[in-house]
Amino acid sequence: MKNLMIAGSLLLLSVNCSASTEKGKYDQGDCIMANDSNYSWFGEFAKVEAYSRIKGFAGPQYILFFPTYKADAVVFGPEIEQHTIKVGNNLCRR
Numbered sequence: 795m796k797n798l799m800i801a802g803s804l805l806l807l808s809v810n811c812s813a814s815t816e817k818g819k820y821d822q823g824d825c826i827m828a829n830d831s832n833y834s835w836f837g838e839f840a841k842v843e844a845y846s847r848i849k850g851f852a853g854p855q856y857i858l859f860f861p862t863y864k865a866d867a868v869v870f871g872p873e874i875e876q877h878t879i880k881v882g883n884n885l886c887r888r
Contacts, residue, residue, distance in 0.1 A: 816854045818845035819875040825886035826858075830877035838863040841886040861888045 820826055824842045828835045840858040848855050848869065856870045 816845070816847075818854065818856065818872060820845065820856065820878075820880065823883065825881050825883045826874075826878045827881045827885070828874075828877060829879050833877055835860065835863055835865060839881065839885045840865075841883075859886075861886050 820842045822842055822844055825839055826842060827837065827839050830836060838860065839862065840860050842856060843859050844857040845854055846857075847853070848857075851869065851871075854872065856872070856874060858865070858868050858870060860868070
């Protein structure tokens with residue numbers, strides 16, 4: 795019985811941690827490109843690694859991986875949704 799209670803608690807905890815009501819425009823694994831010439835990475839590609847809350851930041855943030863561009867930052871707020879477009883995932887491969 796004790797093992798059943800522990801397993802049930804772990805299951806509830808894992809479901810609670812993975813469930814998020816916050817949804818960004820882009821999903822994990824999407825490849826995006828900055829289409830705003832004011833962005834330092836204009837015309838470059840980035841893979842969305844995650845969209846989640848990060849301690850020290852207000853609200854959920856995008857964590858991006860740049861396969862061919864040396865970026866100064868990898869954490870971006872949801873405002874990038876208005877300045878980027880989704881492109882083919884093949885463009886984010888090294």
